[in-house]
Amino acid sequence: MTTGRVAARRAATKDAILEAAWEIARSEGLGGVSMRPLAAALGMSAPSLYEYFAGKDAIYDAMYVQGNHALRERMQAITDLDRMSARESLVAGARAFVEFCNEDRARFQLLFQHSIPGWHPSEQAYAVAIENLELSRAHLESIGITHTRSLDLWTALVSGLASQQVANDPGGDRWLRLVEPAVDMFLSTEGGTK
Amino acid sequence: MTTGRVAARRAATKDAILEAAWEIARSEGLGGVSMRPLAAALGMSAPSLYEYFAGKDAIYDAMYVQGNHALRERMQAITDLDRMSARESLVAGARAFVEFCNEDRARFQLLFQHSIPGWHPSEQAYAVAIENLELSRAHLESIGITHTRSLDLWTALVSGLASQQVANDPGGDRWLRLVEPAVDMFLSTEGGTK
DNA sequence: GTCTATACTGTGATAGAC
DNA sequence: GTCTATCACAGTATAGAC
Incomplete structure (x- = not known):
């Protein structure tokens, strides 16, 4: 494991995605998590999520x-x-x-x-x-x-x-x-x- | 309630729809019930389902x-x-x-x-x-x-x-x-x- | 009344430009 | 890495043939 600055940044973004996903799941329901609103909540575009998951x-x-x-x-x-x-x-x-x-x-x-x-x-x-x-x-x-x-x-x-x-x-x-x-x-x- | 021949036919169709829906739910999962395949299983078109439900x-x-x-x-x-x-x-x-x-x-x-x-x-x-x-x-x-x-x-x-x-x-x-x-x-x- | 055809919106996912 | 554009599929609505 290198765990350089790049990898750390990447892990931080993944965590942010998951945190936003939890927030949506709690307010909209577990099945209410959808990619576009999730990406929007993080100020990114939906396809970008596929870089992380x-x-x-x-x-x-x-x-x-x-x-x-x-x-x-x-x-x-x-x-x-x-x-x-x-x-x-x-x-x-x-x-x-x-x-x-x-x-x-x-x-x-x-x-x-x-x-x-x-x-x-x-x-x-x-x-x-x-x-x-x-x-x-x-x-x-x-x-x-x-x-x-x-x-x-x-x-x-x-x-x-x-x-x-x-x-x-x-x-x-x-x-x-x-x-x-x-x-x-x-x-x-x-x-x-x- | 008239319950004439028309109403009886209608009820029979509704039952058939539900039966087909159960079958799909059992094989594909409960969330796998979708309108078009459901209609197709009954030999009808998807919008027709909306006549019954x-x-x-x-x-x-x-x-x-x-x-x-x-x-x-x-x-x-x-x-x-x-x-x-x-x-x-x-x-x-x-x-x-x-x-x-x-x-x-x-x-x-x-x-x-x-x-x-x-x-x-x-x-x-x-x-x-x-x-x-x-x-x-x-x-x-x-x-x-x-x-x-x-x-x-x-x-x-x-x-x-x-x-x-x-x-x-x-x-x-x-x-x-x-x-x-x-x-x-x-x-x-x-x-x-x- | 009941059907088919069509289309609108939202979904997850992908292709390819930059 | 991130975007725009796009695809295939979903549920659903409406128009109109018969």
Whole structure:
């Protein structure tokens, strides 16, 4: 990697494009990102965007990676997990996840609902999402929950809370408040110890 | 309502359009429904579609209503609910729902993920969905679960199972098999009786 | 009433001049 | 690298034949 002045400038422009794309996605909807207005927001012409991204799908792909990186940072920020009880760490993790989803509907749709017709994350982009999933698997393992069935039930429960929250009370806390009861319910049958 | 021969023919054509639209949605994806190929599949020209539907959104709207009607019929078909225990009826209801979602990804996306950019169900169409929700609320009420919190937790749990199943193991049973454990988990803290 | 023909606008993407 | 011009396709509107 040379990372000279040219490459740095190029990376800065790519970041600016993605930032503008997020802004449009939040105000117009995820599917409302179109190349010409996106370019106009940056004072450039639409074809110039293709100098930085191979196409619209590549832009979604980069946004997908950014979103997953943001999620990882958020989840890692609450990792005083070692000093917490199993229940406390599950509550903290689930709450952080639901809050993350609830902050930005467009981001939630891109990351978890694959809401763009015909678009799928590339293999490398998807790998970042898998890493995140692996982190939460490791978290559950650390508190003694290792069975695939238990992990699947946990992901269903947490993703269900998040999707209901985002879809039916965006920005509110109607399902966010259910994180604690949900964790207690989950632990009551998983027999969580520690 | 006259419902003469003309009106009947008209209704039959509308049904044919919707059927063709479902077929395209299942093979090309929900967002892959476009007017010209849709018309071609029926041996007509694209503008002719506008004789039957105000536009593409109106077609999605009618599909949304059809999907919700299908869901209602499915859920009502298993309503020997009175003769079941609370646990049995919850298992039957949740299993029927997850199976329904798992049968047709395009239908699931249309009904529950609002996956079409810029499209929202009309008020009348949404009312049909609300009726379905009301049916399951009544079901839970009949077995003594009345609190909003409990209902919200139930919808999160069941919709989470369905979305994980559809997204990560479409057509399979990885999360479908978790319906029974999920119901037991739910009842263990709701203290379901009867 | 229902169709075909045509055209307008917006989309993602490309070619080639500078 | 960035532009203008352009293409193929989308949804949609209108005109008018039958």
